[in-house]
Amino acid sequence: MAEPGRPLPIALVMPGNVRAGQVISLVEVTGGLGPKVDVSRLADELDYDIAVLLSTLDAAEMLGLVRSEKGDVYLTELGHRFQKTSRNKVRMLKDRLAAIEPFRTALELASKGRPVTAEQVAESLSEIGIKWHYQPELNESLINALLVHWAIYGGLLKYDGKSGKFQKA
């Protein structure tokens, strides 16, 4: 638990509504229309509503694939490489994902040798004030979905659907 009076750490947090496919599409469309693309043009091309587009942009920036400046979006060097890779794109992001919550905490807990559940990751993150939903069940379910989707694609974790447990890949 965080010590009283001590500021909570600033963490990178993956938006709960973003999946790899959306980030891949954003990078492909940006690269296809580039070198820079207006955010409103991206919204039109991707047909995302603004809430989804902004979350997807946040995720892509967090992963180092794009940068946005004054309403324009550019691919980074990693973004260009990501766009050109034809398969297992998300594996390229393994190290970056490992620094983002909830993957960072799940990896830390799993590295202690025991498989970890989304519930344990949720408890640990709640202690530093990171939640995706105020209702514990929905929070766990969102964390589970993020871990299953990103952490397996990224090659960070293995998952056993029967036990609902994750372990280090």
Added chain:
Amino acid sequence: MSENSAQLAAGDPVVTVENVSLDYYKEKEPLPVLVDVSLTAGKDELVAVTGPSGCGKSTLLRIIGGLNRATAGTVKIVNSEVTGPRSEITMVFQNFVLLPWRTALENVLFGLSSRKDLTANQKKEKAEKALEETGLMGFENVYPGELSGGMKQRVGVARALATDPEVMLMDEPFSSLDDLTAERLRKEIYEILINPSTSVKTVIMVSHNVEEIIELADKVVVLSQRPAHVVGELRIDLPRPRNKKSEEFFTWVDRVYSLLS
């Protein structure tokens, strides 16, 4: 690989549909659904079948797969007539058709359950390889309910691929997915299927999405309203990868629409 198809060269017919007709019966009166439909699908070809909604495209695909019986006409794989379901033919469905109580790996293994020639370990190896080929390495123990639509369809394709099919039949395989997911998956699935490393010799895909057809198909067979007959067959000779924004692409889209309308 069957002996019949081992020596085929690119373009040689793998599937031959000859004068297939199908009648349903209503109060003993025949209700024609398909009339004299003929088509061929060659080695390393992807053939699209399109037509108005309800014209019998999926029924034709089921006849080719040996799941429905035609009233007249024949379907052959190389020189062997299809009279029922066969191990060389597999099908990918629009709505994935996964068993929700089985993991991704167990769903793929289910497709191999009738293979008496394989041990349990060999089946597992095949299923794992198919999941890897479709980009699902690591998702073996995940249940369908935890997968996105695109990933569910990848499991459907993996289940079909694991059986080492020569003929892959796809019934609107991308129509349950959002546009961007479908676009990504189309490219990947084409590369996976039309590839010497798989057993697949030919693909027949039913689709009502004309742009999807022009993007993927080597040939398109256009059916009329019911009772369906072939109103046109076009060989699409656009180079790959196909640029969906090019003028030639739109010209091909127009050609297919003009046959449909």
